[in-house]
Amino acid sequence: MKLLFIGARLFDDVAIYTKEKGINTVITESNPHAQNLDLADSYHIVPRGMEQPKEIAIKEDVDGVVPLIGIDGPLKELALLKEELERDYSLPVVASPLESVSIAGNKVKTKEFLLKNDIKTPEYDLISSGQKIPKEYPLVLKQAHGQGGKDIKITLSQEDVHSYLEKYGTALAERFIDGIEISVEILRWKNHSVPLVPVSKGKTTLDGIHPLEKLKKAPLHIDDITLEAETNNYNQAIRNIASDVADRLNIEGTADLDLIFDKSNKNTYVLEINTRPSGTRYLTAASSDINPLHEIVDMATGSWQNINVSKRMKDYYALEIPVGDYFSGKNNYHFREFHGENSWIIHGPSNHQRITIRGKDEKNALKTAAQLNLNLDNIKN
Template sequence: MKLLFIGARLFDDVAVYTKKMGITTVLTESNPQAQNLDLADSYHLVPRGMEHPKDIAIKEDVDGIVPLIGIDEPLKEVALLKEELETDYGLPVVASPLKAVSIAGDKVKTKEFLLKNNIKTPEHELIHSCTKMGTKKYPLVLKQSCGQGGKNIKIALSLEDLCCYLEEYDTALVERFIDGIEISIEILRWKNNSLPLVPVSKGKTTLDCIHPLKKLKKAPFQIDNTIAESKIDYYSQKIRNIALKIANLLNIEGTADLDLIFDKYDKNTYVLEINTRISGTRYLTAAASDINPLHEMVDMATGSWNVKNVSKRIKKYYALEIPVGDYVSDKNNYRFREFHGDNSWIIHGPDNHQRITIRGKNEKNAHKIAAQLNLDLGKIRN
């Protein structure tokens, strides 16, 4: 079995797994300085775009393609590659089709899709002028239709803030600010079979737009200590049901994640965004459920993925992810990218932006591991 992987940055997450499964790996990458090139059995440095990966896939006679894409920009090209290779060559490409990518990649289209399908999303409107906006209830969230990682997002506390934003951008997607908890949930879907995984808490919403990467994150999803566990399970299942509905309606393939907010006042969950790409919460998902989304993508490409078997393999752990900036460790490499047993941890991420993800048998065990690693959770925003 031979697979082509597009993109080297995340290849360290699958390098050990592909070796263990006896898969021959071919890697394409446009950056000659990229890390992880030597982890593949062979690699090709190519210009940006999907034309060269397509030619290499055909020339190398691979059995499937796994795009290791964690950013939005190339996703439409990947979707077109998928359409061509699957239609003309019968080669599976583990990525979402063009329709799903086009809707998910545009926040305005995403809102239209959610409303059309009666899925809760914060009240919003697309504006081009400050006129008549003074009567709005602030704070408001301001966004552009495209962008990820918090780019071009601002919290407007007043009409003046809103007008300043519109001086920089011609339009703004204006959204009601919700005081609550940010959530992500990853979905696996292949050959019309869908499996939502564990909802992840990414911290409380803030007026200063603190990115979740800088917060303490937890899985499974938590609200606060006053909510009974049975009620948490109820809310978590509702989130899974939302994810399942969206995945099936959009015909998502491979892996995707939803960004949501749980409103602590009305106890409703509102969908913010749909991301048809590899998620930044994948380590938390793996820690809490024992399901590694990237490994599942490999299985999809080889034709061995079975949704019932994956569902049976799901376990329940308590997981924490802590931003550490730079942490002295010799374990931040591909050899240590898998969790083992009830209590373990993984360090990952680039210099200055490293994170440690901890798996504990329960919350007490996870906090004990954090203490052993000299991590003061009280100093980290959540």
């Protein structure tokens, strides 16, 4: 079995898994200085775009293609590659099709899709310079394209809005919701969906702190929901929403859904859909024992079964803590898997490292954090 991986940056998360499975691995990468190139059996430095990966996939006679792309920019071109390789060469490409990517990659189209399918999402307006400006604040302004908090501003006055519009001209405007940010990853292949564990990415803040800088937890627990049965029911409701969105949008491979719990009215709203590997994948793996990137490898080899994933899911407690720089020899591919009930991994680039902890329960996870000398009191959540 031979697989082509497009992109080297995330390959360290699957390098050991592919070796264990006896898979011959080939990487295409546009950056000759990218990390993880030597972890594959072979690699090719190629120009940006999908033309060279397509030619290499055909020439190398691979059995499947696994894109390891964590940014939105190349996803449309990737979807076109998928269409061609699957149609003309019967070669599976574990990525979402063009229509799915086009909707998910545009916040306005995403809103239209959600409303059309009666899926709750915050009310919005499209505003531009010279138009009447909303008077209710705080107001969240966004651009149609962008990820990771890019070009998002929480405005507190008309002056803030005018300043934003002077720079961008137009904006998608939503009311600011005082609540909890939520993420849930979804696996979907051959019309079968498996929503994974809902993750809490912390409380919303007026200063717009990105979730990467917050303490994150899994499984999700809302303080207003006190009984375990209520929490379980709420988490299942989140998973049901994720599965519904994935099926309606025809997502393939791995994706994640961003939602928000509104503390004022107790409603849950869908914000965004991301048809690519998620930044919460370590929390997902820690809490459920399901590694989304391993699962997309199985999809490419033809061994993936949704029923088996559901049977393998565990119920651990997990924390993810931003640490900036933390001295450890474990920040490499040899230590990217969780073992047993109480374990931890470190990941991320210099200055932006994070430690993800698995515990049998919350008490054990906090005990591990203390053993690592991590002070959680100063981290927003």
